[in-house]
Amino acid sequence: MAAVAVVDLTAGPGVGFLPLIALGPAFAGLAGSMRRTGAISVLAMGLCLTLSLYNGQFGERRGSTALLGVAGVSAAGLLATAGRKRREAELASVRSIAEVAQRVLLRPVPLSVGPLRIAVSYTSAVAEARIGGDLYEVVTSPRGVRVIVGDVQGKGLEAVETAAVVLGAFREAAYDEVDLVTVGARLERALGRHLSDEKFVTAVLAELSDDTATLLDFGHPPPLLVRHDGGVEYVEVPDPAPPLGLGSLAKEEPQPYAQPFAPGDQLLFYTDGVTEARDPDNRFYPLAERTGLLKDPNPQTALDAIREDLVAHVERPLRDDAAMLLLRHRTR
Numbered sequence: 001m002a003a004v005a006v007v008d009l010t011a012g013p014g015v016g017f018l019p020l021i022a023l024g025p026a027f028a029g030l031a032g033s034m035r036r037t038g039a040i041s042v043l044a045m046g047l048c049l050t051l052s053l054y055n056g057q058f059g060e061r062r063g064s065t066a067l068l069g070v071a072g073v074s075a076a077g078l079l080a081t082a083g084r085k086r087r088e089a090e091l092a093s094v095r096s097i098a099e100v101a102q103r104v105l106l107r108p109v110p111l112s113v114g115p116l117r118i119a120v121s122y123t124s125a126v127a128e129a130r131i132g133g134d135l136y137e138v139v140t141s142p143r144g145v146r147v148i149v150g151d152v153q154g155k156g157l158e159a160v161e162t163a164a165v166v167l168g169a170f171r172e173a174a175y176d177e178v179d180l181v182t183v184g185a186r187l188e189r190a191l192g193r194h195l196s197d198e199k200f201v202t203a204v205l206a207e208l209s210d211d212t213a214t215l216l217d218f219g220h221p222p223p224l225l226v227r228h229d230g231g232v233e234y235v236e237v238p239d240p241a242p243p244l245g246l247g248s249l250a251k252e253e254p255q256p257y258a259q260p261f262a263p264g265d266q267l268l269f270y271t272d273g274v275t276e277a278r279d280p281d282n283r284f285y286p287l288a289e290r291t292g293l294l295k296d297p298n299p300q301t302a303l304d305a306i307r308e309d310l311v312a313h314v315e316r317p318l319r320d321d322a323a324m325l326l327l328r329h330r331t332r
Contacts, residue, residue: 001040001047008051018057018066021048022073029077029084037081041074105164109138109325111300113145115263116208117328119299121307123273124321133159134271134323135203137167139174143207146174146183149269149325150203150220150244165194166201166244180205180216180256188247200245204269208327213261216254219243221272226291228264234288235259235267266294266328273322277314285313299328 001024007017021044028040048070049058057063109118120136133152138145148170152159169190173183183205191201202220206213215223217237225235241247241254261267270287277285290309296302303326310322 001044005047005051008055012055016062018048018051018055018062019069021051021066022070025070025074025077029080032081034078034081034085037077041070041077044070044074105160105167106136109136110140113138113140115330116145117299117330119303119326119328121303121324122321123307123311123318123323133163134273134321135163135167136269136323136325137170137174138325139171141175143178144209145207146180147206147208147269147325147327148174148203149223149271149323150201150218151271151273151321151323152201153199153243155321162191162194162199162201165190166203180207180214181253184216184218184241184244184254187244191245192247195245198246200243202243202272206267206269206327207256208261211260211262211329213259213267213327215257215259217241217257218254219246221270221275224268224270224287224291225259225261226266226268226294228262232288232291261329263329266299266326268294269325269327271321271323273318273320274310274324276320277310277318277322279313280315285310294326299326302326 001021004017004020004023011017024044025037025041028037032040045067048066052058052063052066055063057066106122109120111118118138122134122136133155134150135152136147136149138147140146148166150163150166152162152166166187169187170183173186177183177186187203201218203218204220204223205216205218206223213235215235215237217240219240219242222234222236225233227233235257237257239255242249268287268291275285275287279285287306290306293305293309294302296305303324306324307322311318
């Protein structure tokens with residue numbers, strides 16, 4: 001508005017810049033509050049009226065048109081501001097509900113349990129979303145610390161609903177059941193009542209006790225073991241079971257696999273959104289080559305470094321949810 005006023009005063013009224021005073025209220029309506037938009041609208045009307053009088057256009061067609069234009073745009077700016085504020089309040093309410101849903105579905109895991117230090121990372125493929133089809137949970141049971149990391153087939157609200165079913169069943173079964181096989185059977189029964197159309201959930205269950213990690217794999221990518229001496233290997237379960245929800249395809253009961261887990265070792269669970277993330281040249285993310293980022297003394301800082309490196313590798317929003325859970329065995 002100041003620039004328009006300067007041009008009008010220096011170039012004269014013949015240039016016809018006076019109606020551009022309305023740009024002030026128009027831009028104010030895009031980002032300002034009601035009070036700010038109203039104040040700028042009043043200022044625009046006053047400035048337009050002053051310049052009309054100064055130019056001798058007050059009462060003439062050009063001056064009246066400029067005043068009417070500024071008044072109309074000011075009114076439109078106030079209406080737009082009121083609508084924008086209402087939408088912002090609704091969005092804040094929805095985000096608040098999403099925060100509560102996230103805390104219920106993906107509860108914060110304990111930072112430390114017995115000899116374990118724990119860190120998690122979750123990146124949703126849906127813009128502005130906090131939760132999706134990937135899931136994780138840590139439960140302290142009488143038989144040790146039990147963990148699940150899984151990935152629901154599909155995306156959207158249906159995947160979130162299925163993830164809620166799996167997590168609810170795991171939280172109960174992980175505390176009650178005597179071993180991982182019966183925990184997996186409970187999850188299979190829960191999904192059998194929920195899933196349809198051959199939907200499934202890949203998952204890996206783990207039980208940590210003493211210096212051993214017992215794993216039960218349901219068609220999920222194998223966890224990555226980073227040994228205290230720097231060695232890196234994927235822990236491949238010899239006989240993985242079919243994904244949860246497809247238990248009828250199994251010919252026999254799934255068998256747990258015991259993996260030594262010594263002090264100083266780290267066990268990284270993840271979903272395929274991590275290892276299948278591709279850069280612009282269509283190269284997969286080399287997770288095993290990035291384990292050097294896990295050397296930070298703080299496990300959460302170390303896992304955040306992996307996440308930042310993953311995002312930098314992709315160079316664009318992720319196409320799939322990416323969840324990671326890091327278990328670090330304290331050094332005695």
